[in-house]
Amino acid sequence: MHAGGIGAPTIARTLNEEGIPNPTSYAKLTGYSWHNRPSSSLWSAGCIYSILHNETYLGTLCQGRQLTPEGQFHSKKNIPKDQWVRTVGHHPAIIDDELLRRELKARKEAGAHNLHEQKKNFxxxxxxxxxxxxxxxxxxxxxxxxxxxxxxxxxxxxxxxxxxxxxxxxxxxxxxxxxxxxxxxxxxxxxxxxxxxxxGICQDAQSADLIQEKNRLKTAVELIEKEITAYEQRSRDLYLKRATDGMSIDDFNSALSRIRNDVDKLRLKSKRASSELLHLNESIAAESIRMETVLKAADFNHLxxxxxxxxxxxxxxxxxxxxxxxxxxxxxxxx
Structure with missing residues (x-):
């Protein structure tokens, strides 16, 4: 087919329409699978090209194509083709050697010219x-x-x-x-x-809601911090009352425990509000950056x-x- 002037994409499409398995699929069907990587069962132009340029299909056994450096078992080094060890006629050829080499030479010369023209004019x-x-x-x-x-x-x-x-x-x-x-x-x-x-400043309805929510959370955080400060002052007053008025140890511990529990709840509430406030600030900043990017990109006449x-x-x-x-x-x- 290739020697008759049919290109590799057309050959691949014809093989797929006829339901002929590609080399990887054929290997799996016959029980010879050397890896478990997912691969397509379809022929492709690249697969056709690799077959046409693989000397194994011409009946030649090629050895010494890669070298493992000493002490580096997980890395391999490719050897130049002129240094490969070839055994011609090792097994029956699937593709005629002379016909293929003549065809590839003609295609290579034509392809080099076409590629030059494409790069020059395209x-x-x-x-x-x-x-x-x-x-x-x-x-x-x-x-x-x-x-x-x-x-x-x-x-x-x-x-x-x-x-x-x-x-x-x-x-x-x-x-x-x-x-x-x-x-x-x-x-x-x-x-x-x-x-x-x-x-730089979002004034649309959505952004206005974000800014309003931001101000609400900011005010809430400030009020919570004031409450925490007031509770801390009550705690200090409690110690003073214990020292001066002779407050019983049970009453003192009970009052101090209530104050500490209230402070812990307020701190947790403040932490949540601060987190929401930070998230809103990031949202407003992201919206502003998005708007600037869109307005700048809208002036593009080409990409x-x-x-x-x-x-x-x-x-x-x-x-x-x-x-x-x-x-x-x-x-x-x-x-």
Whole structure:
């Protein structure tokens, strides 16, 4: 198939549609599993490439590919290919050696030329691991689509590419995704651009409630501290009364115990109120930072890798609705 001009992605998709297990799945089915790491049962373009570049499938036994340094049993060092120990014809070849080498040489020359042209005429993408498929959760793979206006960078679901039956898939152009994110940023900024909001000071209803609650807790903490001070003064007066008026030891211990219990309750109450006050202060500060970030980001006319990594935690892209033509995009922000 590869020698006939069919690419590795198409070969992988064909094998998946025919239900042929990949090497890892075949090893598990035959009872030969050398690790328990979770792995996909689907063929991929990378798997096809690795087979085409693996001399084992040509009937050659390759030994001495790694070296364990002396005294370092948990680390290995890769040996250059020209230093491998090869035994040609060790086992029957699955792939014809001459045909494969001729095909790989032609593909390599063509690929090097195409890669040079792509790098020269195609700018790098702005999205990375944060963009995922909403159906299977896989990171969307970068690609390009030929339009009337030229080549356009796109993002597509790798699972759907391997086997359409395993995932609904997601496909979107980087330009469309960038526009959707900028539009959502402007919508967020509009919520903060009300006349009741000034930069650095939140005056909207939610923040006003936070500030009111903050003042209430602050007043409560101050009152509790005053009560604690009053109880401490009563404790000192109790000692003085015991010394001067001859207060009985039982009455003294009983009164002192009540005072200490009341003080302990007040201290616990003060601790809880102070904790709530600290949490509210953090919420107000976070809201202020969020507002400043949104208003600043709303002025962006375009995105780049730095801005994306600063603003976005994750983006889940859904499949486009064929009837309405709309496409849902779920964005989780870092602010």
């Amino acid at each position: 700018p790098p993408g702005i999205f990375g691991k944060e963009v995922r498929c909403a159906s299977c959760g896989k990171i969307l793979t970068k690609g390009k689509t030929l339009r009337k206006t030229g080549c356009e960078r796109t993002l597509f679901c790798p699972t759907r590419k391997k086997s359409p039956s395993h995932c609904k898939g997601a496909f979107i152009s980087e330009k469309h995704l960038e526009s959707a994110i900028l539009h959502e940023l402007k919508n967020l900024a509009d919520r903060y651009s009300d006349d009741r909001v000034q930069i 780049d890798k730095t801005k994306v990594s600063m603003l976005i935690e994750s983006v889940y892209v859904h499949k486009r609705d064929p009837k309405s033509g709309t496409q849902a995009i779920d964005i989780t922000w870092k602010f």
